[in-house]
Amino acid sequence: MSGGHASQLPRDWLAALIELLPHESALVRAVIAGTRGSTPRESGAFMLIGETLCVGTVGGGRLEWEAVAAARALLGDRNIAARLHTSVLGTDLGQCCGGVVSMWLERFTRADLDLLRAASAAAANGPVVFESILNRGHVERRLVRVAGEYGQPGVDAPTAVQSDCSGRLIFRERLDRQASAIWLYGAGHVGRAVARILSDLPVRLTWIDSRPELRDVAGVRQEPDPVGSVAQAPGGAYFLVMTHSHQLDFELCQAALRRGDFAWLGLIGSRSKSARFRSRLRRLGVDADLVARLVCPIGIEGIQGKWPATIALAVAAQIMQEVSSASAPASAGGAAGSDACVQDTCASCAHDGVKVAS
Numbered sequence: 001m002s003g004g005h006a007s008q009l010p011r012d013w014l015a016a017l018i019e020l021l022p023h024e025s026a027l028v029r030a031v032i033a034g035t036r037g038s039t040p041r042e043s044g045a046f047m048l049i050g051e052t053l054c055v056g057t058v059g060g061g062r063l064e065w066e067a068v069a070a071a072r073a074l075l076g077d078r079n080i081a082a083r084l085h086t087s088v089l090g091t092d093l094g095q096c097c098g099g100v101v102s103m104w105l106e107r108f109t110r111a112d113l114d115l116l117r118a119a120s121a122a123a124a125n126g127p128v129v130f131e132s133i134l135n136r137g138h139v140e141r142r143l144v145r146v147a148g149e150y151g152q153p154g155v156d157a158p159t160a161v162q163s164d165c166s167g168r169l170i171f172r173e174r175l176d177r178q179a180s181a182i183w184l185y186g187a188g189h190v191g192r193a194v195a196r197i198l199s200d201l202p203v204r205l206t207w208i209d210s211r212p213e214l215r216d217v218a219g220v221r222q223e224p225d226p227v228g229s230v231a232q233a234p235g236g237a238y239f240l241v242m243t244h245s246h247q248l249d250f251e252l253c254q255a256a257l258r259r260g261d262f263a264w265l266g267l268i269g270s271r272s273k274s275a276r277f278r279s280r281l282r283r284l285g286v287d288a289d290l291v292a293r294l295v296c297p298i299g300i301e302g303i304q305g306k307w308p309a310t311i312a313l314a315v316a317a318q319i320m321q322e323v324s325s326a327s328a329p330a331s332a333g334g335a336a337g338s339d340a341c342v343q344d345t346c347a348s349c350a351h352d353g354v355k356v357a358s
Helices: 013-023 060-074 089-092 110-123 189-198 226-232 246-260 272-285 309-328
Strands: 025-037 046-049 054-056 082-088 100-109 126-133 138-145 159-163 169-174 180-185 203-209 220-222 238-241 264-266
Touching: 013 046, 013 060, 013 110, 025 089, 025 126, 025 159, 060 100, 060 110, 060 180, 060 264, 082 126, 082 169, 089 180, 100 110, 100 159, 110 126, 110 138, 159 220, 180 189, 180 309, 189 309, 226 246, 226 272, 238 246, 238 272, 246 272, 246 309, 264 272, 264 309
Parallel strands: 180 203, 180 238, 203 220, 238 264
Antiparallel strands: 025 046, 025 100, 046 054, 082 100, 126 138, 126 169, 159 169
């Protein structure tokens, strides 16, 4: 879906609402509050919907069409400020083969801007939960500090909906969870191609180049001391090194390795460059176990070619593999509810008597 003043797929719903609400009388946020089985998007995926505006996506197809229709109905209903929709994708929406999606829809107006700004500031300063409590159509919102309270229902998960004994619905969302930090060094042809891909992915990209002539490249942070900037990256960052200078590449790799708290370190180059760098690093006393974590050459196997975009595709895929692996549950297990589609015939997968393959 598209339109509006924000980017098409905003990552931060608070920032997007704060940007858009001054231009809209009201907006509904449709957010996936919970999933079970196979679903188009994950918990936390959202859309912002106005009378003519749609920003973001909850997965497309019938689910998204229903979300937009429900949101616009909510915009016109002054008797209720939020509601919860739960859909079985196969039986309710005819999406093959689907799990279950719970979607929270909540209306925001310009009167909420002060609270939204406060929530955004709070999220930058530690663990905090945004609560929306629906009681007889009215929504009460509050911010809850959760330091020392992890493991409580609705706190550890990105989003959760609960009901209490009085019949109130409580939607809770962690605000301080942040996307993985990618620190990309180099704004040459390959660096620019990588940055274009990463800018559309759910990561936090910091893109650095030391050359003054590239300071006007959109998105690049011109840094006279790129090696010194390595210390500014957060713990658990993903480093990708592809500068114009092999010596600078080496110094950046050494700085990241000596930190030791990185999630991944990739270096563009050949196997011979990799061997030379590893030898030099060991001679300089960098721990062998850390040197072994340097990834060079980079890029997933099976994608051949030296076009910058081809290299960038392989490298971005490799980084996302690493990010996905780090964020995956310890035990994947079977998808809840997936047994609904293992039969040879499935009523929810049939349309006009024709069975659709799942």
